[in-house]
Amino acid sequence: MSATPSSFWEMDELRIITGAMVILGGATALLVVMPYLLLKDVPPPAGLKPYTSVQLTGRQVYIANGCVYCHSQQPRDIKQAPDALRGWGRASVAGDYAHDTPHLLGTMRTGPDLLNIGARQPSKDWQLGHLYQPRAYTPGSIMPAYPFLFDVRQGAAQPGETVVNLPPAFAKEGQVVVAKPEALALVEYLLSLDRTYPALAPRATPPEGAKP
Numbered sequence: 001m002s003a004t005p006s007s008f009w010e011m012d013e014l015r016i017i018t019g020a021m022v023i024l025g026g027a028t029a030l031l032v033v034m035p036y037l038l039l040k041d042v043p044p045p046a047g048l049k050p051y052t053s054v055q056l057t058g059r060q061v062y063i064a065n066g067c068v069y070c071h072s073q074q075p076r077d078i079k080q081a082p083d084a085l086r087g088w089g090r091a092s093v094a095g096d097y098a099h100d101t102p103h104l105l106g107t108m109r110t111g112p113d114l115l116n117i118g119a120r121q122p123s124k125d126w127q128l129g130h131l132y133q134p135r136a137y138t139p140g141s142i143m144p145a146y147p148f149l150f151d152v153r154q155g156a157a158q159p160g161e162t163v164v165n166l167p168p169a170f171a172k173e174g175q176v177v178v179a180k181p182e183a184l185a186l187v188e189y190l191l192s193l194d195r196t197y198p199a200l201a202p203r204a205t206p207p208e209g210a211k212p
């Protein structure tokens with residue numbers, strides 16, 4: 001075949017590559033650079049405390065055990081989902097995640113949203129027992145049990161150990177369930193999940209034209 005004179009619309013490698021680069025560059029600017037510039041200086045809200053080192057260890061346990069695959073951490077606005085009515089809290093704002101690297105927003109909601117679980121279920125006993133055996137607290141729960149975060153032994157616990165007080169139907173005679181440090185750290189992290197402070201700081205002066 002003889003070469004035909006090239007027209008503007010004719011595809012060649014250079015045009016395909018250039019076009020792909022332009023599209024990729026545009027998408028990166030829109031989806032990576034712009035959100036980064038918009039959110040990089042968002043200050044943490046006054047009510048948000050930084051995580052302690054134990055809570056950060058617990059956060060790693062949360063990541064390592066795949067909790068994020070079933071639990072989101074992003075209550076939505078009432079226009080999008082009835083999350084506030086479910087008791088999951090107000091719609092989250094960017095500042096709520098100021099200390100979250102990497103964020104654990106999640107996409108699946110096989111279980112409830114956990115951004116405010118510390119406020120909703122502040123009992124350490126409940127949290128430990130539920131991790132050891134979810135079905136002891138929520139009959140029919142499809143959440144996996146995490147028994148490897150606990151030591152199950154015959155006899156008594158050592159001084160200083162945290163014993164899990166299971167409901168009578170699940171507690172075995174002579175057996176003691178002791179929380180390992182991973183379980184204790186994970187529960188410290190869960191209890192720290194509390195974004196119930198107001199999303200926006202009250203304005204010092206009301207905006208112009210606002211009704212008194």
Ligand code: HEC
Nearest residue numbers: 062065066067070110111112117121134138141142143144
């Ligand atoms: C396969 C999906 C799945 C995984 C993985 C999973 N969960 Fe769950 N989780 C659920 C479901 C479903 C429920 C609701 C039933 C229940 O309370 O057990 C739930 C409930 C909970 C609750 C109680 C929420 C409430 O509002 O009462 C907490 C706390 C929780 N999960 C923490 C965790 C943690 C921490 C991990 C990781 C160690 C985890 N879950 C892993 C599915 C999952």
